[in-house]
Amino acid sequence: MHRFLLTPRWWAINVFVVLAVPFCLVLGTWQLGRFEDRVDSHRAQEERAVESEQARPAELSTLLPPTTETVGRPATVTGSYDAEQQLLVPDRILDGERGFYVLTPLLPRDGGPAVPVVRGWLPGDPDPGAVPPPPAGTVTVTGALQAAESPRAVNARSGLPSGQVAVIGAASLINLLPYEVVNGFVTEREATAPLRAVPPQAASGTGLDLKAFQNLGYTAEWFVFAAFVVFMWFRLYRREIEARRDAELGIAPAVPAASAVPAAREASAPVGSTAGSTTGSTTAATPGG
Template sequence: MYRFLLTPRWLGSTVLSIAAIVVCVWLGTWQLSRFEAAAGVSHPQHHTQASTPARPAAASPLEALLPGPTAQLTTGALGREVTATGTYDAAHQLLVPNRTVNGKQGYYVLTPLRTAAGPAVSVVRGWAEGNPGTPPPAPTGQVTVTGRLQADETADTSGAVAGGLPDGQLGMISPATLVNLLPYPTYDGWVAADTVPAGLTAVPTTQPDGGNGLTARAFQNLGYTLQWFAFAGFVGFMWFRLARREAEAAQDRALGLTPSWTDPVLD
């Protein structure tokens, strides 16, 4: 009854269906790995030694937590002390208005730090009260910055401005908003510098309203994961459904029965 599966038409359809399922499953698995990275999911391991109280993590090189500009900041890395070495790009310095520190309104001073690897890290050198003005100049030459990793800002982050700002100002700190302003890629997230110049205040480690800025991204990746697995299941279901229909039609023809309907897919 299923001998038609060996015909060239069905062999080709079967190969294409299997290929589509494999691709969908691979993409779903890849999205699942991105969800785990964004959510900071770690797989449990068995230890034979007794656990000891956690100690504050020492400053780590930025590249150890973010190997490249495509790496995503995880919840485990959020707020971690990092060091980054490079050269400040003062020509592309940006002011981020409508930011509150210690209950006062002001603005961040963001200066991209070009690393030796090529990408830049967004360094907030400090906060100043009032409307955007003229901040202290960025140091020249190679510098090493120590600061805390912060999550990308989002549209619902308190103080974030979607647009309509003058040149030299930025509404939200994220690679998506910087891509058209900088001629080079940037790392995910940003660094709040610990040591700031005179006239600026160090930005405290804070979490944007509504979460740490990673939850929405993590669940977006989870949604894509389910979507790709659903596509894989749909392809398999349609192949089985069409094969079953053709088998039933072949059986009816063998019994001399004429179907009262015509399936355009099988014609």
């Protein structure tokens, strides 16, 4: 009864199932592991954020370049603001309100690349006249270290007027500033009124964002694929068993529709027409009538 499983057709089916099911399970498990890693990273980032609020600020040079371990850490840097190179960053949301950041480069006292400092946030459209000037002379800035932004993450728009920048990062600032800058920025902890301080943000890729739940969705998809392969194998197996049992019992398979149409036409034809055609053919075969 089950010798059909050794036929070439079923050998191909069995090999496909044996390979497909583990493949789907491995990929599903891998996606689940990715989701769990993001959850663990999110928890670790929250713990670091709590610790950072209580930790003493460290020298900025010791935290560069920004990593998932140092982003959000309190940092301190001493230098002087370059007010002439101040930039405004439009389309920034704070507490559900649209406004803009005030970004001022800080030239470190000990030299090295300039440090972009977000001195604060103001509501409305970018207006240089509403921005208070930065402190003159040597200042010590204390704030949270942030990683360079991604254009996709901030939905940056092009064609901004002079004095504005869409993305805070070395790649975009190098074209606007006459000197080198670090690939990151600092959000000042205490902003000067009317500026409002910008809270630190978590490092990208460490939260429960859309990508994390995409990993969870892919996990379910791969497990469903594995279950579907097994279901289809059992369905083909049952159909094969039923067909062979019917053959053993002498049950003829259903007549295909194409062969049933001529038989139906012949059965529905009038008796006289059949007889007439037979008579006509017989008369035509008899010579002389």
